[in-house]
Amino acid sequence: MMDTSPGSREVDVAATINGMQVTHRVPARLLLSDFIRDVVGLTGTHVGCEHGYCGACTVIVDGDAIRSCSTLAVQADGSTIRTVEDLATDGDLTPMQQAFHENHAMQCGFCTAGFLMTLESVDPDDYREPEQVVDLLSGNLCRCTGYQNIVNAVCSVWEVERS
Amino acid sequence: MTLDSPTRINPMIRHRASHIGRAVPRREDRSPLMGRQRYIADLKLPGMLEVAFVRSPEAHARIVSIDTAPALALPGVHAVFTGADLADVDLFPHKILYIQPVRQPVLALDQVRYVGSPYAAVVATDRYVAEDAATLVAAYTEFEPLPTVADLDQALAENAPRLYDDWPDNYLVNFPAEKPEVTQAFEEADHTFSDTYVSQRQTGLPLECRGVLADVHDGYFTVWSSTQSPHIVRTTIAEMTGIPEPRIRVIAPAMGGGFGTKTHIYPEDVVMTWIAGKLGRPVRWLEDRFENLLTGVHARDQRHEVDVAYDDDGTIRAVRCKAICDVGSGEIFMPGTATVFVTGGCLTGGYDLPNMEVHHFCVVTNKTPSGAYRGFGVPEGMFVMERIIDRVARLTGTDPVEIRRRMILQEDQMPYEMHGGGRIDSGSHAKAFERAVEMIGESLELVRARYADDPDVRVGVGYTNYVEPTTPTYHLTTGFWAGGDSATIRVDPDGSVRVGLGTTALGQGTETTAAQLAAESLGLHPDDVTVVMGDTDRAPYGLGAWGSRSAIVMSGSILMAADRLITKARDIAAHLLEAAAEDVVLSDGNFHVSGSDAPTVSWSQVATSAWVRTLDLPRGMEPGLEMTGYFEPPELEHLPDMSGKVNAAASWSNGAHAGVVSVRISTGEIKIEDYVVVHDCGTMINPMIIDGQVHGGVAQGIAGAMYEHFQYDTETARPLFASFMEYLYPTCSEVPAMTVEHFETPSPEQPLGVKGCGEGGTIGPAAVVAGAVDDALADLGVEIKATPVTPSAIREAIREATAGGGER
Numbered sequence: 001m002m003d004t005s006p007g008s009r010e011v012d013v014a015a016t017i018n019g020m021q022v023t024h025r026v027p028a029r030l031l032l033s034d035f036i037r038d039v040v041g042l043t044g045t046h047v048g049c050e051h052g053y054c055g056a057c058t059v060i061v062d063g064d065a066i067r068s069c070s071t072l073a074v075q076a077d078g079s080t081i082r083t084v085e086d087l088a089t090d091g092d093l094t095p096m097q098q099a100f101h102e103n104h105a106m107q108c109g110f111c112t113a114g115f116l117m118t119l120e121s122v123d124p125d126d127y128r129e130p131e132q133v134v135d136l137l138s139g140n141l142c143r144c145t146g147y148q149n150i151v152n153a154v155c156s157v158w159e160v161e162r163s
Numbered sequence: 164m165t166l167d168s169p170t171r172i173n174p175m176i177r178h179r180a181s182h183i184g185r186a187v188p189r190r191e192d193r194s195p196l197m198g199r200q201r202y203i204a205d206l207k208l209p210g211m212l213e214v215a216f217v218r219s220p221e222a223h224a225r226i227v228s229i230d231t232a233p234a235l236a237l238p239g240v241h242a243v244f245t246g247a248d249l250a251d252v253d254l255f256p257h258k259i260l261y262i263q264p265v266r267q268p269v270l271a272l273d274q275v276r277y278v279g280s281p282y283a284a285v286v287a288t289d290r291y292v293a294e295d296a297a298t299l300v301a302a303y304t305e306f307e308p309l310p311t312v313a314d315l316d317q318a319l320a321e322n323a324p325r326l327y328d329d330w331p332d333n334y335l336v337n338f339p340a341e342k343p344e345v346t347q348a349f350e351e352a353d354h355t356f357s358d359t360y361v362s363q364r365q366t367g368l369p370l371e372c373r374g375v376l377a378d379v380h381d382g383y384f385t386v387w388s389s390t391q392s393p394h395i396v397r398t399t400i401a402e403m404t405g406i407p408e409p410r411i412r413v414i415a416p417a418m419g420g421g422f423g424t425k426t427h428i429y430p431e432d433v434v435m436t437w438i439a440g441k442l443g444r445p446v447r448w449l450e451d452r453f454e455n456l457l458t459g460v461h462a463r464d465q466r467h468e469v470d471v472a473y474d475d476d477g478t479i480r481a482v483r484c485k486a487i488c489d490v491g492s493g494e495i496f497m498p499g500t501a502t503v504f505v506t507g508g509c510l511t512g513g514y515d516l517p518n519m520e521v522h523h524f525c526v527v528t529n530k531t532p533s534g535a536y537r538g539f540g541v542p543e544g545m546f547v548m549e550r551i552i553d554r555v556a557r558l559t560g561t562d563p564v565e566i567r568r569r570m571i572l573q574e575d576q577m578p579y580e581m582h583g584g585g586r587i588d589s590g591s592h593a594k595a596f597e598r599a600v601e602m603i604g605e606s607l608e609l610v611r612a613r614y615a616d617d618p619d620v621r622v623g624v625g626y627t628n629y630v631e632p633t634t635p636t637y638h639l640t641t642g643f644w645a646g647g648d649s650a651t652i653r654v655d656p657d658g659s660v661r662v663g664l665g666t667t668a669l670g671q672g673t674e675t676t677a678a679q680l681a682a683e684s685l686g687l688h689p690d691d692v693t694v695v696m697g698d699t700d701r702a703p704y705g706l707g708a709w710g711s712r713s714a715i716v717m718s719g720s721i722l723m724a725a726d727r728l729i730t731k732a733r734d735i736a737a738h739l740l741e742a743a744a745e746d747v748v749l750s751d752g753n754f755h756v757s758g759s760d761a762p763t764v765s766w767s768q769v770a771t772s773a774w775v776r777t778l779d780l781p782r783g784m785e786p787g788l789e790m791t792g793y794f795e796p797p798e799l800e801h802l803p804d805m806s807g808k809v810n811a812a813a814s815w816s817n818g819a820h821a822g823v824v825s826v827r828i829s830t831g832e833i834k835i836e837d838y839v840v841v842h843d844c845g846t847m848i849n850p851m852i853i854d855g856q857v858h859g860g861v862a863q864g865i866a867g868a869m870y871e872h873f874q875y876d877t878e879t880a881r882p883l884f885a886s887f888m889e890y891l892y893p894t895c896s897e898v899p900a901m902t903v904e905h906f907e908t909p910s911p912e913q914p915l916g917v918k919g920c921g922e923g924g925t926i927g928p929a930a931v932v933a934g935a936v937d938d939a940l941a942d943l944g945v946e947i948k949a950t951p952v953t954p955s956a957i958r959e960a961i962r963e964a965t966a967g968g969g970e971r
Binding site for chain 2 (some may be wrong): 006007008024027029030037042043044045046048049050053054056067082084085087088093097098101102104106107109110111112113116133134135137139140141142143144145146147148149150151153156162
């Protein structure tokens with residue numbers, strides 16, 4: 001008898017993640033966030049709401065910041081994915097990571113990867129006013145910091161003057 | 164060993180630079196920045212199965228039957244357990260004698276009392292399959308619906324359906340009060356009024372949901388739980404399962420926030436341990452956000468029916484308050500009953516009110532159980548007090564700042580005893596308020612000028628002066644634990660230090676702060692200190708992180724252990740230096756004879772003698788260089804006296820908040836234009852971390868003041884929320900930039916003068932926002948009486964206030 005249970009259909013997903021070529025046969029319904037975390041084993045991407053709202057699971061797929069919790073792994077087949085693990089080079093923090101540390105722009109750190117990947121996906125030249133930075137960051141939730149120090153960190157790296 | 168503990172750094176230590184009061188960068192940041200932090204959801208074990216809980220879709224029903232066969236037939240499903248399978252697990256304990264016993268089972272047996280109540284658990288190869296199977300169990304469960312109670316009015320109505328058949332009514336706590344002096348004040352006052360104020364249901368919602376991973380080897384259990392209190396989780400699991408406590412190790416891994424909601428011992432902590440034991444293999448449950456919204460404790464759901472007696476000149480002579488908390492179904496351990504007592508005990512905030520009488524009630528309804536959330540009853544009370552003050556100011560034509568000046572606590576009133584027995588040992592209440600008034604005054608003028616040409620926009624200012632009880636007793640909350648905590652410090656042969664703490668970390672920067680304290684206490688540098696906590700096998704017993712207690716309990720216990728270490732180390736160093744112990748001092752990590760820089764003996768030499776070259780020790784000395792301090796905060800009381808008074812918090816931080824809002828009359832749109840905080844938590848250990856606590860606290864306070872609201876259908880008691888789409892968790896756009904200043908009024912009682920912080924930020928915003936909106940709309944006669952203050956609430960208030968006078 002054919003197995004028709006919901007998880008039975010499988011697909012091949014091939015992608016480049018952080019410069020590494022991976023191919024896995026996975027259930028067709030597997031979320032991209034679970035693919036990245038559980039199948040590939042990169043757990044720096046976090047799942048905060050599983051309905052595409054909080055932004056903790058933000059990764060960059062073919063240049064765009066997307067919510068990996070509301071994307072199927074199979075949708076990323078053939079794509080190039082970047083996660084938070086790809087930011088620091090040989091243990092050296094990026095200027096934005098360093099600014100998060102210096103500005104105390106993180107407490108529990110659960111949301112941090114999502115913020116960093118959102119920031120990584122855009123061109124800073126498009127965000128010259130503090131209000132634009134606030135708008136950009138409003139797609140990611142943080143419960144600990146009250147956001148003030150996150151805005152400060154971004155403005156310091158992008159040289160945006162806060163009023 | 165007596166309970167007397169040192170309150171200051173050992174005077175034999177000569178520091179070049181102090182590590183207390185410095186914004187030491189956080190050691191916790193690097194791993195999360197690089198995506199290498201290990202949260203509960205990042206932990207996996209070989210052979211691990213995953214669990215999904217089956218939760219009630221009904222708010223109130225009898226479980227008639229559960230057919231698990233279809234779920235068990237699903238490929239990948241290993242087991243389905245219902246409450247009946249866990250008959251060998253005790254009911255949750257009942258330890259608070261003055262409340263009705265709830266005694267809920269870990270999985271509901273025959274009756275469910277809120278949507279989300281767990282009644283079965285499915286074990287499967289992965290979470291996807293487990294959730295499929297959980298859906299099947301739910302589909303094959305027959306419920307017999309019972310009448311529901313969705314709010315206080317329904318629960319307290321005559322002939323209301325009862326949640327617990329053996330109770331006479333729906334009161335979980337029923338504590339009326341009567342004070343003759345209050346009655347007299349009402350008779351003598353020029354005027355009185357009565358009003359009702361409401362705080363809505365919301366909660367902490369850390370960005371990381373909960374989770375439990377449990378494993379067993381040879382009867383030895385390891386339980387990873389996203390909890391603020393790993394030792395209490397262990398004690399409770401042991402009590403309920405009968406597993407000896409030393410055979411359970413509870414580890415709280417890196418945590419994605421908690422805010423009080425992870426202090427409770429949830430059914431999943433116990434069920435997962437039981438399943439691991441039953442199946443003999445590791446099992447993991449990761450809560451999803453839907454479950455978290457439904458079953459993580461809720462909070463703040465309080466109604467306050469107040470009578471106020473006041474005079475023509477604006478003097479408030481007495482307040483009588485019936486504080487009624489809707490605690491949901493009450494099926495949570497520890498119970499959600501303590502919050503309303505904190506509301507009552509802190510109702511007067513930073514003010515001196517001559518007479519007060521608070522009646523405390525907790526009422527059960529068919530909603531999610533309520534419990535701990537940052538602020539723990541204080542924000543609700545401050546909202547009431549400031550509303551009362553603003554109303555009296557308005558009724559008597561008194562300036563709202565002036566009326567507060569008359570009432571605010573003065574330095575010469577310290578120590579000050581509050582009506583509930585809280586003893587405030589010191590503070591900067593009046594000074595902080597004046598500074599906040601000054602700071603907000605400048606921006607008020609700027610904002611007024613900005614909107615001067617827009618007749619649709621009004622601008623107003625609001626204030627609050629609160630006290631923040633810290634390091635509270637856990638006895639009134641749990642009926643069992645009290646208030647102490649511990650530190651074990653070991654100096655290793657290389658001279659570096661390992662500190663094990665009974666408190667835990669959930670993102671606040673506790674490791675960094677603890678390293679500063681230990682370095683200061685031992686004459687070392689923070690980089691020499693490694694901090695271990697959140698692990699019952701590696702850290703000494705402690706109650707965990709809640710109630711803004713970590714700063715005080717860490718300071719006290721680290722100082723105690725350090726003092727004992729230094730006493731022993733000095734004896735060893737003196738022996739090595741061939742000097743008298745009383746002549747030996749410690750400068751920058753080296754022991755030497757006072758007045759002479761050489762020769763020196765390092766901590767490493769002392770520790771090497773203590774652990775390795777024990778032949779170098781003074782004759783007869785016990786080897787080793789490890790000491791533990793078990794610290795009981797001075798002044799903290801655990802039981803009320805005969806008059807019902809209790810100083811239930813070891814210390815009382817204080818603060819003043821002020822904010823300017825603009826309100827658009829046509830739409831009710833409200834914007835916080837500026838927000839200032841003047842904060843005083845006594846001696847500051849790490850000002851950067853404290854500022855972070857204030858920022859985050861204010862943001863959560865604003866969430867409660869203006870946005871978040873768990874709403875329920877009044878007919879069915881079913882939740883009207885299922886995601887962040889319906890529950891307005893503030894983003895960066897909603898939280899304004901704020902200015903934070905500090906006073907440092909050291910506690911004369913607590914170690915190092917530390918008072919503790921973490922919750923103060925959350926206390927202020929509801930009172931400030933409501934006050935500012937009233938001020939902005941004063942000429943319309945608007946009075947805000949409930950949170951959240953939303954645009955529709957403002958429009959409604961404008962309509963009500965202007966009814967008869969023609970709506971604008």
